[in-house]
Amino acid sequence: MNYFLLSLLVPLTVVGTAAVGTVDNNNNQVGRRVGTTSGFVAGHPAPNASQVSEYLGIPYAKPPVGQLRFAPPVAYVNPSGRVDGSNFSPDCPANTLPISSVDLTGFPENARNIFLMLDQVGHNQSEDCLSLNVWTKSKPGQKKPVLLWLYGGSYQVGTSHASVSSGQHLADKEDVVVVSINYRLNIFGFPGLPGHPQNVGLQDQRLAVEWVRDNIAAFGGDPGRITLVGQSAGASSADFYSYAYTSDPIVSGFILQSGTATAFGITQHDNLAAWWTTSTNLGCGAQGAVALAASLSCVRGKPFTDVLAAAGLAPANANFLGAFAPTIDETLVFSDYGARSLAGNFIQAPVLVGNADYEAGFLGLVAPAYYASLSPADRTAYNLVYFECPTAKAAFVRALHGVPTWRYRWFGQYPNTYLFPGSGAWHESEIGFVFGTMEEMTKMANVPVENEVQQYMMSAWAGFAHKPKTALAELGWPKYNATKQTLIRLGSGNETAASFAFPSTFDNACISAGQSTGLSLRGDEDEFL
Structure with a gap:
């Protein structure tokens, strides 16, 4: 696999018996043992948030090996077993780069640390990877809302074991439960064989959502308030979900960061x-x-x-993704998003959707030679075709059907996000602000204004999880209207809170590039293809 294609991007022992939800007597104890359908899970204090209970590597599906390789996931059920929640599970198999083949000469130390995290350096891989992680703060009272994170990586790489997406700080500061999951990638998740199950990696995600619905109350979470949030391929997955599970949504809101169902031009019916x-x-x-x-x-x-x-030697598809990626099966991934969008045939739950100001800057780190070969026009087209214009369409169609919709654009540039001259607000650079993990990811201190922006974004994302229909309006953010000053600018200049712009300021370039924003929609489903 070519690395630039990144879209960015537990052992068990049987003992006793118990009902799901059974816990140690002291419900306020950090790391208390929790009963789940996967077994009793032992937690521990999170490393940088000592009042947060961290539960790692909880299996939600049987290991997909043998006849289960390339097959739909099968729920892991062992309520009388025990799970040692002290370590992340191995990453799902991914064609990451051997670090010995990477030349990071000339990049600042923070950029090198970002690359090492993205390349999953030092991680083990195994097919026995279908696990999830939970961060929660013990607190008596009402159940807390849940943020369920889906990582990106072009469906080729990615892991829930990433410093940037640790849920400890969100759980500590914002009274939410954070869950992150592993799901199968590349050929293991998307074999794409006619007559055989397709998109099993997306099916992994659904099974994990069902596990959260069935078990999160034992961790202090509210199964009626689950927000599905993802970035890049993770955001596309969340949007696929919004069209696929209209009859049984489970989730109550969506946050789509730099990815939608139509973002990456999936046209193939098989691989x-x-x-x-x-x-x-x-x-x-x-x-x-x-x-x-x-x-x-x-x-x-x-x-x-x-x-x-x-x-990894197979030629890539003629789209943004790799050789093995989601395929149109008319069950989880559809060929007619235009018609479905016009009909409102999607989960009409509140949505926050957005993209970074200069997504292409990411390529300068992960594929510098490729980035250097792109003309300024090519880089602009990359930003527009894969991110800006699909984001505009997704926001427009939600608002068209009266769904509470907010649209943001990320502009943040700070010393520890700097990659190279002109790297800008690059693809993925907002994730550390959402999770409050910039310093841990870059190993470089935030500047004061950055700390304020980080806290502001953490509060906004968590607020959405608390009250998807109203929290962002209470924050002063206007609901999206393509013709009004409703585009939410985050991290712009030295601003520590949101400011607002007309969407056309950025979206007019989509029209010039032959891309749709949905604004000229007149009952034409091709606007969304």
């Missing part, structure tokens, strides 16, 4: 060409030489490391 390349490279047979079922059986029998390496 068959990439599969046969992988099968051939593994010695499992070429197309026309063996039956697909025989190839599948053979690939299932290979070590995951060999499968991952062979899949």
Whole structure:
């Protein structure tokens, strides 16, 4: 896999018996044992927020190995078992770069630390990776809302074990429960075989949401207030979810950061060409030489490391993503988002949607040679086609149907977000402000104004989880209207709170580039394709 394609981007022992939700007697004890459908989970104080209970590596699905490789997830149910929640589970298999092949010469120390975190350096990988993590602060009283995080990474890489998305500070300061999950990636999550289950990585996400619904009350969370929040591929996943589960939403709100259902131009109905390349490279047979079922059986029998390496040699699809990515199955990913959008056929829950001012700056860190080869016009097109214009469309269609909608644009540039001259407010750079983790990710102190912006954004995201329909309005943010001054600017200049702009200030470039913002919609579903 080419790294620039990043879209950014527990052992168990059976004992006793107990009902789900059973806990240690002292409900205010940090790290108290919690009973779940996966077993009794032992927590511990979060490393940088000692009053927060941190529970890591909780299995929500059986290990997807053997016949379960490439198959839909199967719930892990072992309520009488025990889970040691002291460590993250391994990452799901991902074609990250060998750090020895990376030249970070010339980048500042903070940028190198960001890269090492993104490249999952020092992490183990295993197919036994379908786990989730919970951060919660023991506090008597009403149940707390839940923020459920989906990571990005072009569906090729990514992990819930990332310093930038630790939920400890949000849980500590904002009275929310934070959950992050692992889900399968690349060929393991998106094999894309005709006649076989597709998009099993997206099915992992749904199973994790169901686990949270069934178990989060035991951690002090409110199963009736779950906000699904993701960035890049994680945001696209959340938006896919909004169209796929209209009859049983579970979640009560969405936060989409630099990603939507239409952002990355998914047009393929299968990944068959990439599969046969992988099968051939593994010695499992070429197309026309063996039956697909025989190839599948053979690939299932290979070590995951060999499968991952062979899949990494397959040519990428003609879109932003890699060779193995979501495919149109008309169940979880659709071919007719235009028609569905016009009909309002999506979960009509409140949404906060936005993008960074200069998404392309990210490429200068993860693929500097590729970035240098792009003309200024190419970089602008990258920003518009994958982020700016799809964000505008997603906000427009929600507002069109009366869904409480807010749209932001991230401008933050500070010493510890600086990558290189002109890197700007790059793709992913807002995540550390949402989670309050900039210093831990960059290993560089925030400047005072940055601390204020970080706290402001933490409060906004958490406020949305508390009251999706009203909290942002109470903060003074206007609901989105494409023709009014309702675009929320965050981190602009030395501003420590939001300011507001006309969407057309940025969206007119979409029209000039032949991209739709939805504003000219006249019953034409092609506006959303």
